[in-house]
Every structure is written in structure tokens, then in C-alpha cells.
Amino acid sequence: MATYKAVAVPAVPRLGERITQDTVYWRGYKTPVQIKEFGAINKIDFSPVPPYNYAVTASSRIHIYGRYSQEPMKTFSRFKDAAYCATYRDDGNLLVAGSEEGSIHLFDVSGRAPLRQFDGHTKPVHVVGFLSDKYRIFSGGDDYASYLWDIPSGTDIVSYSEHTDYVRCGCASKVNADVFITGSYDHTVKLFDARTKRSVMTIEHGQPVESVLLFPSGGLLVSAGGRYVKVWDVLKGGQLLVSLKNHHKTVTCLCLTSSGQRLLSGSLDRHVKIYSTTSYKVVHSFNYATSILSLALSPEDETIVVGMTNGVLNVKHRKPEERKEKSQKKRQPAYRTYVKGRSYMPKQEDFCVSKPVKRVLRKYDKLLKSFQSSKALDAVLEPPIRLYTPEVTVAVMQELHRRGTLRSALAGRDEKQINLLLTFVARRVIEPRFTSVLVTVADMITDIYQPVVGQSAIVDRQFLKLQEAIGKEIDYQEELLEVLGMMDTLFATFTQKRATCLEENKSNGLNRGY
């Protein structure tokens, strides 16, 4: 003997984006704060020490922002022309920046005037950075040269001029204090060791390199240039691990999350893509208003800061962790009411009477169980079900249709109820998942209430609305069919070519065979 089976509400797969843990994580940011800078933002760098201030290089200034401040906490504006690539040292005390005139400035974060100035580049310096021993600086400039500077003495240690085009990006290894890499517009990434006179490794990226990045382990190298993001295995001598082509414009910046699990890339196509570093698949993507030039992520992914070509700085803060405990709305019964009698262990001679488990049925199910079709339909036309879970309403309608009682359930309703029904049908009939059922319902309603058309202005209006909705949908479908026809033609030509190509091959093979 079977128990009553509740109406199964069909779950329809959600179209579009799938909800994964990543989407949930990356959606957990507040609405962005927009800060206007003076020019295109070419670099954002987070201080590696709390409170994680960040330096924004735009035009001829370097602004230091606090975590939640909208105004710069500090400004370095001692540049005659554009400043580039303001970068923090590992301890967060020093800041180095290149400039349009070719000189490199070293600042104390708490001070104002530059501590050191390194001159040697003849062209603008677009990339500077500290080596991980904290006492040396590397730089790359538009004069195709890369320099290594000694901070205490303020002089250059070594210079390399192996690139044949502008050096626009670079990165120091965190593992080895002597190793740094530079990427250039000559399509190559070069790995230098300060102890040698020449580059140690050259990687051919294929496009002008806009950004390079080393994994914290130092084993993997990521380069971005053109539309490609490429991951290289340095330890295997620069073997290409994976090539990602997820942007449709030049990728300008790269960034790793603090855990190293995710790689972010920003591009001129206004997107930031987030890749998993295990599968190298895009797990999430952000959309921005304009082309992205620079991108930075604070430690613990607390803040995402994105700099645009139009000088807008977009700052997103992470939402604080939601507190699970809601305010004590409803007092739960005391603990002892739960455990009352539960701890009693039946003795051997006890006769146990098991209490049948009571199944809780929804109201419409109870009504359907007792074959009260009309009331069941009323129950699912109540506002909360009708508005928030229309699939339940439609599922019950379908069940009634299956039972052959839909017509009688729809019949005998007054003006208000017909109005309600028609509103629902007119609104939902165009949804593909409901169409098949609701068309039947609409059909029946028009059938049943045909004689009373014209007696009530409200109902008439709803009928017109329904007609309009269906008419629109038909037009839309027709258009879609046209598009489909066009696409079919295209596909047909495509496959035919392939088929002929195959046939040729076949005939060739036959000829050879004979």
C-alpha cells in the first residue's frame, strides 16, 4: 500500500551562470567605491604590511590610500612628468617609482622627499621593483635596457640591454634574491640572474608582453600580452604549460590571490577574469565600465582595486562575514522538552508502540489528496505561491490537467478570480518552462468564459493583455526561426565543404589503392 505522493514540482535547470563556490565567493563584495584620479592609472600596489594601504600611480602623482579612505592619505607629486610603477618594498617602508624623464625615485613612505634618485635610463622607466633581499632595485625602461641598482650606494650594479623593444613589465622572484624577470614589447620575457652578465632564460610569448608574474614558489611564470595569458614552467626551462585566451582585447595586468589559488587578469575589454590555478579554467569574471589598466588585490582578498584608462579607481571591499545567528525572533522550546523521555531505554519486557511518522503535506497537496480540485487551484493562486513560486502553481495546474479536472477547477469563478487567473497566465505564458501547461489553461479559460466576455471591463482588459502577450511571443518566435534558418544555411555550407573535402581524401585513397 502506497502513501500519497506529493505533487512533484519540476526543477528547471537554471540557465546562464552556474552557482559555484567561486561565484559565491567573488560575489561577496560590496558595491564599488569610485575615485577619480588625474590620469590613466598605470599601477596599483598594496603595502604588504597591515593596514594594507595601497599606492596608486596615475599621471604625475602617487597617491597612498588607506583601506576605507576615499581621499588619499598621502601624495608624492615630485615628478615633472608622468610617474610609473610605484611599488612597495616587502616591509612596506619604502616605495620606488619610475618616471617619464628616466629617473627612478625612492621614497620613504612616511617621508615626503625622495631618499634616493637613480639616474641611468635615457628613456622613460615603466617598470621598477625591489629584489627580495630588500637592498636592490631592478628597473626596465623604454631605452630597451634593464638596470639593477644598489640602494645604499645609489649606483647601478649591472645593466642588461638584451631586449629589442620597450621593457614594460617585470617581477622579482620571492625565492631567490638575485632573480628577476622583465617582459618587453619585443614579445619576449627574459629571466635575469644578478650574478651573471647575461639573461638566463628567454621565453617567447608571441605578443608584446604587458605584464609578467611569478608564482610565490617561483616555479611558474605567467605572462600576459595581446589577448593571451600564458603560463610557463620555469623549472622545465620555460616550457609552455597553458595558454589562456579568454579576453578579446589586450590583457594589461595580472594578479594572484594571496592564497595563490586564483589568478586574475584585467584587460582592455573591460573584464577581469579569475582563473583557477589548478585547472586554468575561468571560474568567475567581473565587468567594469571602461578598459582596465591595472589591478591589485589586497592580502586575504579583502579589497579589489582596479584602475581604468579614464582615471577612475574602482575599489571593492569584501562584505563582512554574515552572522548566522539571527535575532531571537522565535523562542525555541526549552532543551528539556526535546529530551523529555528520549533518554528512556526500553526494557526487555516492554512492548514498544512506534508512533507513525506524520508526513507534512502542503495545503494544495492535502486538497489534491482529497480530490478537491477547485480548492487546490485556489490554494496555489494565493499571493505568496503565485508570486514567488509560480512553478508550484503551474505544477498543480498540470496535475489537475492530468487528473482531467482542470476544466471544472477553472470553471465557476467570479470576476476577481478570473482577473487573477488571467493576470497570472498572461504574465507567465511566455516563460518556456510554463508555456505548454499555461497554453492549455488559457485555452480552457477562453472556452469557459467565452459567453461572459463583454460583461466586465476588467476581465476584458486581461483578455486583451493575454492576446497581446501571445502575439508578441509569436512574433518573437518567428524572428528566432528566421535566425535559425539563416544559421542553418551557414552550417549547411560549412558541412558540405567538409564532406567534399573528405570525399576528395577518400578518392585519393582509392586511387592510391588501385
Place this chain on the structure above:
Amino acid sequence: MDGIPIKTFTVGSKLLALYALASSEDSVFVVIPKSGERDTFQLVSVKLTKAAGQDLEAKELSVVLHGVGASPKSIAFGREGEYVASVKDLNLQVYFFKQKQLNRFSLSAVKTKGGNNHFTCVACHPTEDCIATGHADGKIRLWRNFYHKKEYTFSTLHWHHDTVMDLAFSIEGTSLLSGGVESVLVLWHNGSDCRKDFLPRLGSPIEYISMSSDGALCCTLHTDNRITIINSNLRFSKCIQGLIKTMDVKTGLVVDPRTKALVLNGEPGHLQFYCLQSDQQLFSLDIVQRQYIHQAGLKQTDLVKVAFSAQGKWLATVEERDEVTDPELQLKLWFYDEETQSFKLNTRINMPHEDHVTDMCFRDMDELEDDSLILVTAGRDCVFKVWVMVEDTDPEAQQSVSWNCDFVGSYHNYQATNCCFSEDGSVLAVSFEETVTVWDSVTWDLKCTFCHPPGKIRNICFGRLTCSKYLIGATDHGFLCCWNLLSCALEWSAHLNILVLQPDPLSEYIAAVSWLSKESSLFVFKPNEPRPIYIQRNLCKEKIQLAAFIPRDEPETVGSEKYLWLRRSQLFFLTDTQELMTLSTKSLEERLTPSSKQLAVEESLPVTPFSLLLGKHRCQQSQQDIDLGKRVVQNKHEQDSPAVKELLHTPAHVLPSASFLCPIFINSLLISKENKSAEVAADEVEMESEKAEDESDEERDITEMEQEDTSPMELLGEMTCKLSKSQEKELRKIRKTDYSWISAF
């Protein structure tokens, strides 16, 4: 109850119903067709003569009522057999035996939407003069005062919306049970319309209702070959079911590779797993998962196709609801969950095809890896679709798979009717009306086509093992064709109207059932030779709808060459009258012997402590009885003698050669002369009374012996158990002898 007929009476005509009354022991009432008139039946009383003999002829027939219904439900006997009530069409006849008075009551015909008001069944109150009748429109009428032709009264009870199939009064007559198509058992209290109880959702329409004589239980017989036992307080108690009968087995006969059970449509919307060996339903899998409304003329979702993957890990089902405006079609894929030991729904695909799904098959690869698993469905919408499993690519996501459509193939806009994978899974054959197309299962390129006009393809299958290069097809114009896949040419064809084509999964044999001149014939052949190796003409008179090869647990030793093809698997058929049949390799006697052998083994089961205790107790009791000089009828529970028991329980490898044992065993079957005398037996009993318990059995047998001298028939059973003491000892000695020296050789 031993199931042995005591007497057989021959009435001489077809008996349609039989009633035996407690009040008249010497006669029974039967319904027989009236001679000379078709579809007219009469109730006659048959006098049972008390003459000696097994087979008797019952010649004394006296007609009680003319023009009764053929159904046993249409006649009921009243309180203490005083009257009989019979219903047919619109008439109720009541015949009083004592007064020899016949009262007829008729209703005026009323046609309503629900049906007419014809009588369908009748039941009489056990203690009062009250007759309950059920009607086709769902009403129940309670008739009283029917002694008077005019002043009779009746009250109406109405709950059923469809025909009342059967009625039954409770033993005290306080309540009335009724059942019908709704599959709800209704309990009416005191014959009033307002107080009633229900037992709903009994699974299928109720055909008969019957009360046990003590009134504690009630049982309902359902249309789907099932008996439900219900407590008197309307609590479901037990269900007796074997193969659930359905109107139409749309799924075909499928074998579950895991349990080797036969899988077919069960309850509406369910799939039944039926174990052939134990004649039991293993379980019923709810596929549709929707409330089934038992109402005639309602189009409901039903299961139409089932396919198992080779390992039984995946199950694919297709369910359909035939409706002009809003047809529903669902393809469901179920995964076998090892933990719960049942199938779990994995993927549900709405409208896999625009039209009916005609065939479905998995790529049958015995490999364990899942990526070779492919499902192909063929549809009447002129395409076949290939479904593959896709893994969720996100490594962080829960590791789960789902099914997706991978390829859609079509051929000149013909309806796809059948699909079938070759044994190695490299080639897929899909039949499109008159043409068979062969596809590469990797690239999904059309490789070649076969056609044997005229006639559409009805069945296709690939050969197996050594015959895997052949493709067999049957057309509805009565041709069986065999194509060679290597030469792409017709190898042979035969003119046969094949209904069923079933390859054996374990051998290269293919069984084909043909339908010719109103009889089904079976042909078994190997694809590589056009001559069938086995022909069974006139298999049965019914059309055979489906067939299935069930793999045997172990290959059977088949004596005759003729049945060699049945060595690995057994062939089962399902006829259009829903009868399941099989082909046995053995003759009737051979088939019966194993069952008796089985019984022998069961009887020689080792004694349990309880039986030992009981035996001891009985032994003492019998001793007392003997001392008192009484003759007691004992429970004739047969026990083997210890000698035979020992013979059966001794491992075969320590037993001496059969030739040595044979005389002992044969001797043991003889009745030893000295036991015949009662005195000796009694003496022995006294002598042995202090002996070990295991000998008590024999002693009881001996005591039984003396009583049974009167009936030689019953002795036969015990004869085997006799073994003289000396022989027994000898046998024991043999057992104890050390044969380990044999192993030295």
C-alpha cells in the same frame, strides 16, 4: 491440508462458479452454461453422492435459477442458505428454497455520465434478511423486505464513482466492504451512508473481496494478480504478489544484469524486478513518482522503455503520457547506489524526442570505465540521439556526472524504429523504416545502409561472438535477413513472419519467434548458417509479444544435442495474454524429480536443539502411552533413519565407493522382519530409552510402525528410513575408517 483430492465429481459441463453451503452438506451449487443457448447460464444444485471411490459422476442436477450471470460475484446465498440472490443486467432474482418462491425485482435503466445502473455484484447479510447489490454507476443498494414482490424497500449508498466490483459483509453483518476501480476499500458502518472508512491507494483495482471466517482479516484480490490482506480495522497487513500483471508490457522483457531478475512494467508507473527462481517480486522501483489516479479513461504517464547498462550500474527509462495537446515525455537516467542498494535518479531529460521514443540501448561494453558508456535513443521524430555522460568540470564542485545529448543523427527524414550496438560497441545500427543504417560509434559517420524492400524493419540485432560480423533484421513483410558487415552484402534471407528477435547475450544463438497461421513457432539459429538449429512449431496459440534470455547461474548439462543452445541461458516468453512461459530442456518426469529430491534433502536437515528436546519429550510421552497400553495417534512427522542421515551428511570424499555402499543402502530400505512384531519393538524401546537422543527418532518410527499396519499406503514414506541396527553400526564403522592412506597414492 495436504492438497490431495479426496473425491472427484464429474458434472459434465463447464463450471463457471461453485458455491458450497454449510447448511446443505450433500449438495453444491454450480453455474453452468445452458445447453443449446449461448451466453445463457443457469444455477444448478449438484447432489454429491456418498458412494465409495475416487472418481464419481455427479448426475443429479436440479436447476435452481435460470438466466444468471456468469460471474461468481453475481450470485450470493442468504442467511443460513434460506434464499439465493442472483443479479444480471437490471434484474435481481431472489429464490427462497423453503417456500420455493422466486421474486424478481428490476430497475429502470438509467444512463448517466458515470455509466449505467446495471447490477455488477451481490452480497447477502449473514444474519439479517438484507441483500447488498453493487451497480455499474458506483451505487450500492441495500434491499430489504424482499419477501414481498411489491413492498420491498431499498436504500442507496453512493461513494464509488465507477463500477462497484465486489461487496462483502463482515461476519457479524455490522459493516459492508466494497471495492472498485478506484482501488479504495470502503467500509460502510451499519449500512448508513454517513459513516464510512476508507483504505485508499491499494495499488490497483479491486476485483474480489473476501472475509476470513473469524472476521479478523479481510483480503482483496486485485486485477494485477495480487492479494492484499487487511486487518479488520482497515490496516494494511500483508501483500502476496508474484509477477504483477499489467495491461500492456511496453518496456519489454529486460534482464537486470545485477540480480538476473526479469524487469518489466509493474504497478502503474513502477518497474518490477521479478525473480524467476523464487517467483517473487524483488522490488518495485517507482519511476514516474507521481500519484496514480485510478480512474477509467484517464491518460496517465506510463513507463515505455527500459535499458540497463552492461554492469547494471545505469538504468535508463522513458515515460510517456499520450495527450494530443500536451504530450509528456521524459527520459530518466538512474544510477545504482551501492550504499542504499537501489537506483537513484541522476538525470531527467524532458522531451528527449519530439515524438515517441521507439527504441533505446546502451553501448554494452563490459569494461569498467564509464567513458565508454553511451545511450542511444531512437524516436518517431525521425532522429536518433546519442547521450553521453559529462562530468562536472569544476574540480571544487561535487564530483557528479550528468547526461547530455552528444549527437543527433537522421536518415532521409524516416522514422527511426530500432537501434542496436554491435558486441564490441564500435558500430551502431539504426533502422529507419525500410532501411538499416550502420554508424561508426566514434565519429558518428554513416558507414553503410542495408535495405530489403518491401517492408519496414521490425527488429534488428547483431550477432555475437564468432558471428559478430552479421547483422540480423526482420521486416514486417515476413522476411528475416542476415547481412554481412564486412562485405556489406546480404548473406541470406528467409521468408518468416518474425515477431520477436532475441539474441542470447552469452552465445551466438538467436531466437526468433514467428507468427504463422494462428500459432507461434520458435526458430533458433546461428547467423553464420541459414539453417536453424532448433525449430519448435506450435509453441503456443497466443501471439508471443516478447522474449528474453535469462543467463543461468551455471551452465546446465544438456543431454540432447537439440537443446545445446539452452546451455548458458534460459529463454522466456511473454504472450499477449500476459502469460510468462519458458522452454525447458527436460521432460516432464525429469522436471518433477528434482523437486522430490529437494524434499528429501530438506527432511534430512540437521536436527536443531529444539527438535532434539521435542524428540526426547515425545519419546517419553510415547513410552508412557505404551506403558498405559494406549494407542496414540502421533504427529506423523517423517524423519530419516540416522543411517541415511549419516550417508547424506558425510562429505563425499570420505565415503567409500558407491558399489560398497549400495547394498547397505538398499538393505536399509527393506523392512526388517523382526521389527514387525510389536513386542520386539516395544522391548527395544524400553531397552534403548536411556540411550542417546539421536536415536530417539528411530524409536519413534518404530512405535509408529505398529499403528500403521492398517494403512499400507502411508508406510511407503517410512520404509526408506528403516535400517537395522547392525547395518547402521557397519556404516558408522565405515565412516570412522581412516581413508587417509588413499591420499598417499
